[in-house]
Amino acid sequence: MLTSHIIRVAVEAALAEDAPYGDITCETTIPADETGSAHLTARENGVMSGIDVFAAAFAAQNPAVTVTAAIKDGERFQRGQILATVEGPVRDLLTAERIALNFTQRMSGIATMTAAFVDAVNAIYGDDYDGPVTRPRRYERTRIVDTRKTTPGLRPFEKYGVVCGGGHNHRYGLSDAVMMKDNHLAALAARGIDLAGAIRHVREQVGHTTHIEVEVDRLDQIPAVIAGGADTIMLDNFSLDDTRRGVELIDGKAIVEASGNMSLERVPAVAATGVDVISVGALTHSVRSIDLGLDWN
Template identity: 70%
Template sequence: MLTRQIIRKAIRAALEEDAPYGDITCAMTIPVEARGKVRLVARENGVMSGISIFADVFREQNPGIVIVPAITDGDAFTVGRTLAEISGPVRDLLTAERVALNFVQHMSGIATMTAAFVHAVAQAESVHNRHRPRTYAHTRIADTRKTIPGLRSFDKYAVTCGGGFNHRYGLSDAVMIKDNHVAALHDQGIDMAEAIRHIRERVGHTMHIEVEVDRLDQIGAALAGGADTIMLDNFSVEDIRKGVERIDGRAIVEASGNMTIERVPAVAAAGVDVISVGALTHSVRSIDLGLDWD
């Protein structure tokens, strides 16, 4: 979903936002003919995402800038490592610097946090009485729609760089009946099972239907309606285990709600197929990367 058109549009908008009338400081202080070389250096450990977008920002500023990446997306890096070398006109290097860093720092922050959650899932192997996921070999960590407006494709791509998976990109991609939908249907005298069956009759055969439940007693209706995925929202670990047993492989089981790295091993061990984590994109901290001049 992160296409060249989306990337170019976002980069141009970001450069225009930062220097709508040019870079006044550079114009007043840096000779036009001055050339320089900088290195992208890690100030802390992390997982890379967006190195090609970092390069694209400089190329958009000036196609003559030369960028030599020393890492690929999805790779882990340690503090002090040189991640790329960039050379060209000093004015253009300085003008594009902040925008380039904003993209790569934010995306690498998402990839790094995702990788930490993926690693936490692996700890489920050491949890007593664990249950293996019923659909996938390992429980998947997935993102949500809680992304920065206008940058969803960047955020979701960064999740995959950290070893996670993407939930639906938007409201047009899948049917997802959430708690407010259930409440609205109830007000109209329509129960969950009836609503799911009605939707199934109206959508194409490739359309996925997911239902969010917040109580164990709602699972029966979701199954009766034929939901493809049942999301257990804000369940305790014990209730997640009970939910997995009730569903018994008849639907993909997703757990969501206040997911932390500390909770993930036990939730994965309860047997869910997917754990969706809004914090991957709405509470991420950018990784500290900097440009050092040679």
């Protein structure tokens, strides 16, 4: 999803937005032939995402700038750690600095937050966890996934950040899979089509490889959704007890996704009910950027 073309277009647009007529400050204070170097340094602990995007921002400003990475995406870093070295014309380093940091700080923030959720879920599978645990049917462990609650225009970068943090991606966009929510079902019901019939109605119109997910907000909807042949059933804003009962009712006949108001404190208990997937919108819509800085040599 995050291709070199997508990166190049995004960083070029960001540079054009930030310096549409050049960098006045650099052009009036820094000699054109002055060169220098700087370190990308972590101001706090985190998980790296976007090191190639960081490099691409400088390359888009001036291909003569070189970036030497000291870390790979998905690796954890500590406060004070040098993550990359940048060398080249000082004017270009300063002009591209903020754009490079904006991308990398946000992507690493997403990766770091995702890793915290993944760690919270994985903790229930360790020997130190003393509560009951039901294993998911489809995966070795319950997966943490993102949603479509992303920043417009930055979805590839943000979803990539989730993967760097050990999470997984939900559907990329509306074209990727069918997701029938309450409003879709209400519209079909107004035409006299029941829940199971609505799912079959959709199945008849899509290709055999198209995944169909259905959102439910009550336990009594589940039998009809199973009868309709949904591939994934989303339990939206269910209590822990109802989530557990939902997993039992579905009984491996579909992937079980839990969604709604997920927090670090809550996800271990939700995962322990045996759901296959927990979707967390906060990974992209409520994330805090990681504090990274460019320290000049």
